[in-house]
Every structure is written in C-alpha cells, then in structure tokens.
C-alpha cells in the first residue's frame with residue numbers, strides 16, 4: 001500500500017479545490033443518487049460557463065430549495081490556460097478536449113501542462129462517478145464564429161432523451177471525427193450521459209445567460225430540481241429558445257470534417273454556420289493557394305474563425321438535417337435484436353471480441369453514414385472513399401456485396417489495422 005506525505009496530500013487537496021467551482025446537494029444525498037456534473041473552461045479562452053455555474057451555485061446556496069434531490073458539481077477544465085496572462089489562450093501545448101484517448105492517458109502528467117490537467121480532471125470525474133448511481137455531464141464551451149447555441153452529443157437513445165429537453169439545435173456524430181473528447185471518455189469509460197454545449201460566441205455577453213439556462217434546464221431534465229421550484233428572472237427554456245431562434249429543436253447529423261492542412265487556411269466571405277453548400281462546387285475556404293470544397297452536400301457547421309490555427313485543427317464541418325421521422329425510426333430499429341444479429345452475420349461483416357464490427361470498406365462506403373447512424377452504429381475508423389451516387393452506387397453496392405459473399409470467412413484472422421475495413425460499434429449507452 002502506498003502512503004502519501006502530508007505535503008503530497010495537501011498538494012492534491014489544493015488541486016481539487018482549484019478544480020472545483022462548487023457543489024450543491026440536498027442533506028439527504030447519499031451514494032445512490034443522480035449527479036449533474038458541469039465542466040467549464042476546457043478551453044482557456046471560454047470562461048462563460050464558469051461564470052454561469054457560479055451564478056447557479058450562488059442562487060442555490062442562497063435559496064436552499066427543499067425540493068432539490070441529487071447533486072450538482074461544477075469543475076474547471078484547463079486551469080493552466082484559464083490562468084494564463086493572455087486571455088486568448090485556448091491551450092498551452094495541446095487541445096485538452098482531444099487528449100482523453102487511451103494512448104494519451106497512459107502518458108505521465110509531466111508530458112505537458114494539458115496532460116497534467118487531463119489527469120487531474122479525469123481523477124475528479126472518476127471519484128464523482130464512484131459516488132453516484134447516475135451521472136450526467138455537460139461540457140460548456142463557446143465558439144469563435146457567431147452562431148446560435150447548440151448541443152453536440154453521441155447519439156445514444158438515453159442521451160438523446162435528456163438532450164431533447166433543451167430547446168436547442170442538436171448535432172450528432174462529432175465523436176466520429178474528433179478523437180479524445182472529454183464527452184466521449186465520460187460516456188465510454190464512466191457510462192455517463194454526456195454532451196457538449198456551445199453557448200454562443202466567446203465574447204457575446206449572452207453566452208453566460210445561455211449556459212445558466214442550460215444548467216437549470218438540465219437539473220430539471222435529470223429530475224434533480226424542477227424549473228418551477230425557484231423563481232427565474234426569465235424562464236430558462238424561453239432564454240434558450242430565443243437564443244436558438246428558428247434552429248431550436250432541429251437535429252443535424254455529421255457528414256464530413258475538413259481538417260486544416262495549411263497555416264493560411266481561411267474561410268471565404270459569406271460562409272457561415274448553417275449555409276447550404278453544393279458537393280464539389282461551393283468554395284468554402286482557401287488553403288495552400290487553392291479552393292476548398294466539400295465532397296458531400298449539406299450545411300456548413302462551425303467554420304474555424306480562430307485567429308491562431310494549427311494544422312490538424314477543425315476547418316469546418318458539413319452536416320445534414322434529419323427529421324422527427326428519422327429519429328423515431330432509428331429508436332425503433334436500434335431495439336431490434338434480430339436486426340443487429342443479422343448485420344453481424346452479413347457477408348463482409350466480421351464481429352470482433354470487443355463487440356465492434358469490421359465492415360468491408362467498399363460495402364460500408366455504399367451504406368454510408370446515414371444508414372449506419374440510423375441503425376445505431378458509430379464509426380470508429382473510416383476513410384473518405386466515395387460510395388458513388390445514384391445508379392453507380394447501387395452497382396458498387398451489388399459488387400461489394402458479391403465479392404464479400406464469395407470471399408466468405410477470412411482465414412488466418414483479421415488485422416484491425418487492415419485498411420480494407422471500416423470499424424463500427426453500437427453506442428455503449430444503447431446496450432443497456
């Protein structure tokens with residue numbers, strides 16, 4: 001058994017105190033309870049969520065509502081970047097919201113300021129998880145471009161149900177394009193419902209009010225404190241609906257991400273979030289002296305307007321709207337056990353011991369994200385190969401299916417790194 005010196009214990013307690021913005025719980029709260037965890041300031045130039053969490057905690061401590069059942073804990077994200085003398089500092093060495101991968105977590109905390117932040121934050125979250133029955137995490141951010149507030153989440157049915165309590169536009173599928181998200185770690189390691197809220201532009205004063213309204217609404221959705229238990233200056237759901245405008249309640253599924261390659265990357269004038277673009281036609285940005293288009297049609301989302309851009313950063317995303325019918329159908333399909341059995345045993349599909357599926361890449365490209373998402377499969381590894389369009393897509397599909405059928409089982413086992421396959425897996429929270 002290892003023991004800590006009093007100095008070490010004091011240092012750890014100090015780190016926890018700096019990390020925690022505050023907490024509120026009812027007197028009767030014990031281990032088996034619902035905990036809403038608010039994480040704010042994962043990016044150093046996005047302090048709005050911290051102010052919002054402080055406001056909610058101040059109100060709770062002042063009002064002491066008797067009908068509060070559960071726990072609210074608010075944590076700071078990247079303390080090193082938040083405390084930096086330059087308030088524009090997003091991160092010191094690494095984007096903290098890309099570090100929550102197994103490989104990075106295995107590295108020592110001394111690797112970089114963000115590795116230390118990541119280890120500390122993760123230790124706090126694991127400790128919180130060990131003390132509650134059900135955990136819901138919201139990670140509060142703001143954006144460089146002007147756009148209405150949005151919710152980003154991994155599309156499991158339980159997370160969808162909670163997120164839809166917020167009258168904000170919802171964006172699905174981002175964890176497929178971005179590795180190492182805090183939200184993803186919370187879901188897949190800790191079994192927590194988790195989502196990211198983008199509350200508006202960094203310096204927009206209304207972003208604090210949006211985040212505050214999000215926290216109140218989530219307390220209600222989690223069954224911790226009803227919205228009508230306290231008098232609110234403006235009803236939180238109305239605040240959110242007004243901020244979201246005509247986009248409130250709309251749902252979007254990701255189709256494409258453009259990663260920045262050149263340091264001269266610049267979004268073209270007139271390209272804003274929500275703008276409809278044509279495949280291979282609309283010029284969205286310029287980079288390395290040439291025009292950048294999208295290989296899929298849809299709408300632009302989160303065009304990168306940061307002053308400092310680095311290769312590998314997100315340039316822009318392309319999303320597509322999905323309707324209520326799609327959501328309802330996918331919820332029903334995901335519950336059909338026979339269907340998942342059938343998929344796992346189809347030609348060109350190879351089940352793995354960890355529950356994931358290797359899918360013949362040509363077949364997967366024809367099926368495309370839409371269908372895989374509809375059936376509740378998340379892309380773990382994929383490439384941008386085209387499945388074709390119209391008749392050529394049908395022919396490609398028939399060809400890929402035929403080849404897979406003739407090939408049959410692959411002898412000698414499969415290599416997970418084999419580029420002939422995509423890797424897909426059902427959402428963890430859908431499996432319970």
Ligand SMILES: [Zn+2]
Nearest residue numbers: 043046141142
């Ligand atoms: Zn952020």
